[in-house]
Amino acid sequence: MSHDNSSPSFLQHHFHDVKQQYETAKLGMWAFILTEVLTFGGLFVAYVVYRSWYPEMFINANLLLDVNKGLLNTVVLITSSLTMALAIWAIQKKNKNLSLVMLILTFILAFMFLGIKYLEYSHKFEVGQLPGEYYSYMGPEIAHINNPHIFFSIYFMMTGLHGLHVAIGMGLIGWLIYATAKGNLHSEYYTPMEMIGIFWHLVDLIWIYLFPLFYLIG
Amino acid sequence: MDRLTEYLFPKQVSTFAADIDNLFYFIFYSSIVLFAIVVFGMLYLAIKYRFKKGDDIRLTSSKDHNNILESLFFIVPLILVSITFVWGIRSYLKMIIVPDDAIEIKVTGQSWFWTFDYPDGGTTLNEFVVPSNQPIKIILSSKDVLHSFFIPVMRSKMDCLPNRYNIMWFEAQQEGVYDIFCAEYCGTGHSQMGAKVVVMKPAQYEAWVAELGSDDENIPLDELGAKLYTKKACNTCHTLDGSALVGPSYLQTSQMWGQERVFDDGTSAVIDNNYIRSSILEPQSQIVAGYQGVMPTYQGLLNDRELDALIAFLKSLEKDSQI
Amino acid sequence: MIENQKNYLTYPKGIMSWLLTLDHKRIGLMYLFGGLAFFFLGGLLALGMRLELAAPGNDFMSNDTYNNVYTLHGAIMVFLFIIPAIPGALGNILLPLMLGAKDVAFPRLNLASFYLYTLGALFTIYTIIAGGVDTGWTFYTPYSTTSTSNVIPMTMGIFIIGFSSILTGLNFIATIHKMRIPGLTWYKLPLFVWALYGTSLVQITATPVIAITMVLLILERLLGIGIFDPALGGDPVLYQHFFWFYSHPAVYIMILPAFGIVSEIIPVHSRKKIWGYKFIAFSTLSIAFIGFLVWGHHMFTSGQSVFSQIVFSFITYFVGIPTGVKIFSWILTMYRGQVSFTPPMLYALSFLFLFTIGGLTGIFLGAVALDIHLHDTYFVVAHFHYVMQGGTIVAFLGGLHHWWPKSMGTMYNQTVANICCLGVFLGFNGTFFPQFLLGLRGMPRRYATYDPQYADLHNYSSFWSAILGLSIFIAIMNLLWSLRKNNKLDPGTNPWGAMTLEWTHTTSPPHPHNFEEEPVLEHGPYDYDKVIVEPTFKK
């Protein structure tokens, strides 16, 4: 393989060519996705074990969650996944401005998602539906149920970890907006946008499971 | 074989001990054969094909496989481990399927002593009395952290879980007094959390059970106290010679009788009958400065007379040390 | 000649050029010295334990001190030395060289991984200064949720080191897939690379689970979430599932690279094509995979369901078979070769002896009925030391001696190295073999004091541990002493006559960019039947 004499500025010295650099980045990203799936996986295991042990408790505690807000967040996140995909499509089509608009839209949608989550959380904090020992809600619909705090522990941990990913994603998208606006990312080199896109779709993917598992238990 | 067993293992007391030791020997001798092949093969090849001074460096053989040999590497171990697996599971099933006529005894682990609740209501601490030739079903649980109830002579062991029961059983075939250890790490006193299993002839056991809890009426208080000191596992944490273990030594407390004792929150109290009583029943209320408040409550484990007996025993220590 | 030669140790200069380096060899060296420092610390703690255990009573330390010491010994050795030592140090230095690459796939990530390791190490040091931690390296609940010692800083440290491990793993996977020079196909890779590949797969799949487990444990302490704490409705056995889902595969993170090192040392020092290349390569992957299915054999007395007991026991035996195939392949490699008894070779032979014992004693522990007697006794302690120390650390020392001239450009005193190897071998067996007997007789582990019936064997074990400790110490000092002034080797040195790329196509120590020109592959890694590579050894 010959070295390209006019090697572009974004090619790092230890790679032969752009193709190798791109494929390496993508492979690394997917290996990272694997670790993400297994990180959430631990919490999924806790969920499955406790749900199968205490189905009654899960059903009753689930009724305390707000399905409308959950559905709204699903719509927001799916839309943001679309705008993220379109941002990449736009930059591939050499349309920098459209790409920027889409990134900004994604950013706003992510912010909306966190805003809705904040409303949900703050309501639960107020009424004492807190994780673990801090749980204090003994309303009539739940008072006869044993250990609902475990449901809320798992709920807060999973949605909290997911929310943390949304927040990190927002930071990364913010950086993408900056880099695209400056012209560092363009139709020849947009690997970071594609990688962050994959990350962002993963966030969506996990929510696709969290939504029915927490909000829609029979 | 018997002498080897005596050297390698504790006595075989339970009904399944011999079977487990035989499983050990099966793996042991197979392993020795495999190990001998590995070591002798290795030394033989290394020495036979060693590079001697003056040898020329040359191209060496390109031999790098032999189908028959390699299939042997698969098949022989596969046969051996299959036997081991089946044997291991068969013996295991014997160890967990409890015979119907077993006596049920509740064993509770607590940092750092064992409580044994017998079917007819009696309780002992750190002394596990069982009849021989009679299956004993043990219902294990823990009051605080994980413990593991391990009787080497029975080849049996099971973890004690807080908030959940575990089951084990054995049938002892030889009378005697044997060790019980805690095998799951449980903190400061883990290595002192031992007990004894006393295997008696069934008739003797019957008499012992009948007597349980009633033999203390007629002996003097301080002697009863001395008995309770070991029986109720005080000795796990408190010495009689003045040295500090997990808790303060009885001798030191005895010598300080009538004096002030300082607690970790800065308060203090005079050492008297009431203080000793409350520190046994509510140990967490006043913690002696310099110690961790780890003692469990003995509420319900000692009656009034037994409390008085312990106090009398403690008071007597100072006198004895002056003699 | 030497003066004109640029190498990665001397160019570029300055402390910042080390701290901010993106060069995989320098990062590897920093890992090596970090790891060795913790090896020293962990070793001192081990000797402290043996001193306490030389006699039955609390003669040297109190129960609490002993509990802190053994916990830190375990945590430091596992998380700060063995897991990062071979992949982080030797793997980092050698992997790109063996592939003919200029660097690993993501050099910045590699540096980040090192600094995460450092941060985790700082947490550990903080734990020690703040008074230690007394839960055992396994952090079993509910002891770890109620202990008043520094559980949170230590688990935080492990959480962070976990991320360092993940980054190294995914970096290596991308490197092995994408950074090979043309013509270097999978079956032409040195087996050390295969071993690192297997290790990295385990690292990226298992480590996230320990990270989340540590988070759950910390939250259990802070919020009482009730997942693991039985007082709050949780289940301590579930914690053990979470912990061992990582920590059993972690055993393979520790031992697979050692297999890789031995697969390099034996053919080179026997000057012979390796026996059963494909067997070794694929058994690495199958061990890595089966390793994920057997974690429950750590829980045979914990109260898991009978069904689990049977399934776990069954699958456990399938790890044994590929491992056995490997051992026979290594031995047969010497057949019709030219075996030199150099220090690396002696370590490799010791490895075969010790690891075989470690592996065979695993068979005893896999049989459920027998494990119930042996569980949590010194038999287990001896078994995993035969695997971890007799296996991994002995292979690591062998690898260190093998690649020392390559990475440092100096040669240690080989006679001293051989004597130390003998000392390690004897000291190791003297220390740990008696522990098998202790375990059979029922001596439980993690005891600061013990029944006098066990005193003789403990005493014997303690005596030999001093010899073991001293031998390792001198062996490493012997290596470091070679770094003194005016002891440089000729850059063309290839003292063992090895034929992998790092020996044939670059200098010792290597060029800052590994190869002055991209290497062209001329032969496979073990083609001793086709090519003669003369050993060269010049000052």
Place this chain on the structure above:
Amino acid sequence: MAHQHHITPLSIYLTIAATLLFLSGVTVWVSYVDLGAMNIVIAMLIATTKATLVVLFFMHLLWDDKKLLTIFVMSLMFLGIFITITLLDTEFRGGVNPEVKDSINKRAAFYDSLPLTDTHGNPVDEHGSSHHEEDEDHH
């Protein structure tokens, strides 16, 4: 430089997003129909369909190197192993000795000191009237 990326047509993105939104609606609707044990199965089937669409189209795995798909499938496989084998324990406890199945205390001790509340989390007394006080700290 001759390395071309596959550019997914805009129509595919829009179709997929519309399908995802539609399926989200379906899954909410289905959850209000009582199907017993089938509820969870259907919910998971719909979620998995959605996830597959995201992975194949948004995350581009349909067109990418199959190695990447392998990695992703591997992550699911290991998660499956973790869940399945853990369930082998938690689901089958008490198979030989039923005593070991359940926990001894069904309810954590801290509930004993919790007052009953109304649906706003405010403590109520025996007669059902609420106190509007600051939330108590239970520690």
